Amino acid sequence: MKILVCISNVPDTTSKINFTQDNTQFDTTGVQFVINPNDEFGLTRAMWFKEKQGATVHVATVGGANVEPTMRKALAIGADEAIRINAEPTDGFFVAQQLAEVIKNGEYDLVIAGRESIDYNGGMVPGIIAALLNMNFVNTCTGLEIEGDKATAFREIDGGKETLSSSLPLIIGGQKGLVEESDLRIPNMRGIMMARQKKLNVVEPVNATHATADKSFDKPAPKGAVKLVDPENIDELIDLLHNEANVI
Amino acid sequence: MSVLVYTEAENGKFKKNALEVASYAHKVAQEMGTTVTAVSFNVADNSSLETYGVSKVLKINNDSLGTFNANAYAMALAEAVQKEDIKVIILSSSTDSKYVAALLAGKLQAGYAPNVVAAPDSINPMVVKRTAFSNKGYAHTEINTEIKIIGVSNNAYGVHENKTSLSEEDFSPSIDDSAFSTKSVNVDKVAGEVTIADAEVVVSAGRGLKGPENWGMIEELAGVLGAATACSKPVSDMGWRSHGEHVGQTGKPVASNLYIAIGISGAIQHLAGVSASKVKVVINTDPEAPFFKAADYGIVGDAFVVVPKLIEKLKEFKAQNA
Numbered sequence: 139m140k141i142l143v144c145i146s147n148v149p150d151t152t153s154k155i156n157f158t159q160d161n162t163q164f165d166t167t168g169v170q171f172v173i174n175p176n177d178e179f180g181l182t183r184a185m186w187f188k189e190k191q192g193a194t195v196h197v198a199t200v201g202g203a204n205v206e207p208t209m210r211k212a213l214a215i216g217a218d219e220a221i222r223i224n225a226e227p228t229d230g231f232f233v234a235q236q237l238a239e240v241i242k243n244g245e246y247d248l249v250i251a252g253r254e255s256i257d258y259n260g261g262m263v264p265g266i267i268a269a270l271l272n273m274n275f276v277n278t279c280t281g282l283e284i285e286g287d288k289a290t291a292f293r294e295i296d297g298g299k300e301t302l303s304s305s306l307p308l309i310i311g312g313q314k315g316l317v318e319e320s321d322l323r324i325p326n327m328r329g330i331m332m333a334r335q336k337k338l339n340v341v342e343p344v345n346a347t348h349a350t351a352d353k354s355f356d357k358p359a360p361k362g363a364v365k366l367v368d369p370e371n372i373d374e375l376i377d378l379l380h381n382e383a384n385v386i
Numbered sequence: 387m388s389v390l391v392y393t394e395a396e397n398g399k400f401k402k403n404a405l406e407v408a409s410y411a412h413k414v415a416q417e418m419g420t421t422v423t424a425v426s427f428n429v430a431d432n433s434s435l436e437t438y439g440v441s442k443v444l445k446i447n448n449d450s451l452g453t454f455n456a457n458a459y460a461m462a463l464a465e466a467v468q469k470e471d472i473k474v475i476i477l478s479s480s481t482d483s484k485y486v487a488a489l490l491a492g493k494l495q496a497g498y499a500p501n502v503v504a505a506p507d508s509i510n511p512m513v514v515k516r517t518a519f520s521n522k523g524y525a526h527t528e529i530n531t532e533i534k535i536i537g538v539s540n541n542a543y544g545v546h547e548n549k550t551s552l553s554e555e556d557f558s559p560s561i562d563d564s565a566f567s568t569k570s571v572n573v574d575k576v577a578g579e580v581t582i583a584d585a586e587v588v589v590s591a592g593r594g595l596k597g598p599e600n601w602g603m604i605e606e607l608a609g610v611l612g613a614a615t616a617c618s619k620p621v622s623d624m625g626w627r628s629h630g631e632h633v634g635q636t637g638k639p640v641a642s643n644l645y646i647a648i649g650i651s652g653a654i655q656h657l658a659g660v661s662a663s664k665v666k667v668v669i670n671t672d673p674e675a676p677f678f679k680a681a682d683y684g685i686v687g688d689a690f691v692v693v694p695k696l697i698e699k700l701k702e703f704k705a706q707n708a
């Protein structure tokens with residue numbers, strides 16, 4: 139089985155979010171970049187398929203040379219090869235078209251992406267790829283088993299969980315649940331050394347549509363101070379929620 | 387050239403978000419000088435759409451679509467788009483709608499903007515305001531393609547009445563067998579339970595509760611308020627509560643009217659996922675807990691003392707205001 143894990147390079151979850159250039163660009167000053175958490179769950183599941191079922195695992199990212207440390211980290215965790223598509227990941231449609239090209243050429247059986255990246259929150263890349271390449275697709279995927287070319291996938295739905303049957307070639311939009319939090323791996327010294335020997339191929343982008351463009355950004359208005367209520371005076375809280383906030 | 391809206395249903399009835407997206411579609415249609423056409427799947431009574439600005443509904447009645455199937459639904463919607471010469475598609479940001487929207491975007495070569503929180507900034511060009519950076523910011527996104535897809539955030543635009551006259555039309559899209567190469571074999575969902583996605587009120591608890599045996603009062607509080615229950619990430623990681631209750635940046639987003647956080651410190655990743663809620667209440671022993679900076683109302687106090695009192699007082703309040 140040949141697996142491609144699509145990785146997005148995102149600001150660490152603790153990052154302060156600021157914008158520059160007249161609020162048209164995300165300010166990366168002082169921001170640490172990491173593997174998108176949803177993708178990290180997927181990568182870890184891919185490692186399981188590699189170790190238990192002999193799968194080959196490649197990772198791919200659309201991005202400039204600045205994303206290479208994140209790719210090296212994926213290699214250090216255990217991916218066999220990395221592919222960087224040398225273009226700015228400006229919008230989800232564009233990124234999906236680039237990855238679709240890599241998937242088509244690489245003849246992958248299973249593609250693991252994240253349900254969304256935590257920076258631009260597009261949540262569309264795996265679905266667009268599925269439509270472009272006519273692949274089976276399971277989104278918000280919280281569990282995946284493969285036997286031969288048959289797949290059993292679990293999906294989070296509003297208020298519950300769904301079990302789906304599918305078959306390869308398959309693409310998923312993965313998230314927490316694919317593996318447990320405690321299964322996530324921190325690269326060790328040996329992994330980091332080995333990652334240096336592994337191939338990180340750089341390919342040039344194909345012509346593609348920029349379907350959307352983020353014109354500007356802003357931040358939520360600062361919040362007013364919290365109104366504190368005395369624990370002995372719960373009636374006041376109920377009064378505020380009823381008469382001031384109108385929520386009960 | 388009307389605006390198409392996918393009105394989600396469950397058990398043959400429209401979900402609340404269906405009426406919200408219909409309201410949004412009406413606003414867009416008005417600005418474009420056109421009308422709203424809805425697509426409904428296996429809904430017996432479509433008449434409520436008339437109250438929310440829909441002029442025409444394409445009714446699909448097909449047993450094989452009884453259980454949601456993203457591929458089949460996307461095929462049906464794509465056919466409706468072709469048939470009605472649609473340029474703008476509106477749907478919700480529910481788990482199912484996001485699943486369908488991405489497939490539709492690929493099929494129709496359409497630009498898609500999810501998590502949209504307000505009526506468009508402008509129609510021509512189409513620019514919408516959406517949340518980004520997990521609710522830490524907003525992006526104003528231009529959709530450049532001929533066909534445009536807008537995913538409206540839950541509980542952001544609101545449900546607005548706009549009386550129209552509705553024409554109903556049966557619609558039988560041709561669904562290719564290939565749609566069912568991925569199919570549902572089991573749905574595990576507690577019937578009648580309020581979901582985090584749809585709840586007006588969410589009662590959420592964290593590690594401050596000390597152990598799973600203490601969730602009785604959380605469930606009781608939720609019961610009194612008709613609320614959904616939720617939890618912080620470590621609580622689900624430790625198996626105190628199911629993963630489905632985990633809210634935050636890496637869990638479910640919350641956009642309720644009222645969010646009550648009990649024994650939750652308010653870590654940045656937690657706040658990112660719940661900040662779209664309109665009113666936030668925090669109950670925490672530690673006055674320095676970061677959640678107090680993000681909340682509207684707060685009680686510095688011990689949950690084990692405050693929550694039982696709150697339940698009692700709310701019961702009295704509900705009895706008086708019933």
Ligand SMILES: Cc1cc2nc3c(=O)[nH]c(=O)nc-3n(C[C@H](O)[C@H](O)[C@H](O)COP(=O)(O)OP(=O)(O)OC[C@H]3O[C@@H](n4cnc5c(N)ncnc54)[C@H](O)[C@@H]3O)c2cc1C
Pocket residue numbers: 151175591592593594595617618619620621632633634635636637648649650651652653654655656659669670671672675687688689690
């Ligand atoms: C990549 C990444 C992603 C993450 N994603 C999420 C996410 O999506 N959602 C999420 O929730 N977290 C997430 N986290 C974890 C987050 O950083 C925090 O660790 C977590 O939110 C803390 O949970 P908590 O508030 O329940 O626990 P704690 O931080 O331990 O807080 C417990 C609180 O309870 C209070 N308390 C104690 N006893 C009482 C009492 N008797 N009465 C009242 N209050 C009491 C304490 O004062 C304290 O403030 C993520 C972390 C990382 C690194």
